[in-house]
Amino acid sequence: MSAELTQKTHELKLADSQPVENEEVDSASENEAGEATGDKKKKKKKNSKKKKKKGPPSTGISHQFQKGVYPEGEICEYAVTESLNRMTSEEKRALEIDHQQQYNDLRKAAEVHRQVRTYARNNIKPGMLMTDIAEMIENSTQSLAEGDTWKSAGTGFPTGLSLNDCAAHWTPNKGDKTILQESDVLKVDFGVHVNGNIIDSAWTMTFQDQYDPLVAAVSAATNEGVKQAGIDVRLGDIGAAIQEVMESYEVEINGKTYPVKAIKNLCGHNIAPYTIHSGKSVPIVASPDQTKMEEGEVFAIETFGSTGRGYVVGQGEVSHYARSGTAGHQTLRLASAKQLLNVIDNTFGTLPFCRRYLDKIGQDKYLLALNNLVKAGVVTDYPPLMDAPNSYTAQLEHTIILRPTCKEVLSRGNDY
Known part of the structure; x- marks a missing residue:
């Protein structure tokens, strides 16, 4: 016998301090003045404030939650049984x-x-x-x-x-x-x-x-x-x-x-x-x-x-790859493939990666080696679906x- 599933949404409370906003200080635009036609009466100066665009979040989470509790x-609740x-x-x-x-x-x-x-x-x-x-x-x-x-x-x-x-x-x-x-x-x-x-x-x-x-x-x-x-x-x-x-x-x-x-x-x-x-x-x-x-x-x-x-x-140019966690020892004849596998193991382990990530960590002309690793079964490629x-x-x-x-x-x- 199952009871109705109930849900309780917890408010997301900060453990120590409010998250730091990544926001620039507002800047005021220059005041503008104009003259009325005929009586040369000056219009009141208008103040306008323009908000600068907020940048991407960059303040580390540990600085936002200083007690380290998130x-x-x-x-x-699960269904309540008897x-x-x-x-x-x-x-x-x-x-x-x-x-x-x-x-x-x-x-x-x-x-x-x-x-x-x-x-x-x-x-x-x-x-x-x-x-x-x-x-x-x-x-x-x-x-x-x-x-x-x-x-x-x-x-x-x-x-x-x-x-x-x-x-x-x-x-x-x-x-x-x-x-x-x-x-x-x-x-x-x-x-x-x-x-x-x-x-x-x-x-x-x-x-x-x-x-x-x-x-x-x-x-x-x-x-x-x-x-x-x-x-x-x-x-x-x-x-x-x-x-x-x-x-x-x-x-x-x-x-x-x-x-x-x-x-x-x-x-x-x-x-x-x-x-x-x-x-x-x-x-x-x-x-x-x-x-x-x-x-x-x-x-x-x-x-x-x-x-x-x-x-x-699956079809099209591949971007996603991951180290195979189940692959046994494979003999790799290509020296560049051995070198690339060492980089993948040390940097990503079994976390999935893409070609942009290899570019970011300084790998160059790696595609032949990467394809060799895929063919050997030690790396799996995931084409677009x-x-x-x-x-x-x-x-x-x-x-x-x-x-x-x-x-x-x-x-x-x-x-x-």
Whole structure:
């Protein structure tokens, strides 16, 4: 017998001081005076103030939360059974004591994500280079997360900026000149990690009202997935609930009506330290999968809706890569491949990376070596995932943790 799921949203309180605003001081424009015609009467001087544009967030999170304790996400009670109420169980509360550092690292990463995405959502506009958008997000993430090395804290994976029929796994490579258009549907998917504890969260940006129902579909579907998730819940059941909500929507684009389809070969996933996809998949369509979610697991609940076929294929120039955590020892004959693998292991470990990241750390003429590593199976490439040409896709994603006492939606914010 299950009780109705209830949710309690905690206010995000500061532990010691208010976050530092990255805002310039207002400047007053020069006063202007004019003369009236005929009687030569002077008009009153007018004072006008012009606000300088706020810069990207750059004040490290530890300076904003000087006690080193970061805000909880949204707290949701599990369904109450006759035998156990986890929120009040002393046994379950005791189990959480040993995981406080993990929780705090995840909350720190989530707070970085919220602050960076707030700036991004307010400042991404048509006419911008996609490279500039990616670097704005990544540079802000690195500044706020304050990692001494790539592995200690910072970007959890390359910033996905997939457009229109591309659902995922696209970020600009060096020299890319793609410009964001007003008619585009943009998925912004970026990760933040602290000590390998990764927050994976994404949203969809549009600049025309006609796409609103498509965005509403993935928002409602993801929230349904978050609601259904819990300890001992079957993954296939979550997929069925997500699909039912997603496919209750339709959208009219340029005078034509499309049913919104859940993209059946994309899914959510569980997350382990330094491993963005750690084995379990959360389907977004009905599935016979009887695998259960378990206590202590971290999941990215993400949904994708499409006006196309609802099925993606990998195609186009690759930007995303990751070290294979399961690859055994491989003999590499190419000296440049050995050197590059050493750089990847020392810099990123198993965190995903992109070609721009290799450029940033000073690697040059590495493509032959990188392809050699992919061919050897020690690095995996992730090509852009494309739905039908001229279709539109949308995404929304949250990271949750199934604590012994409750479900915490770590990446929840005031925006989504």
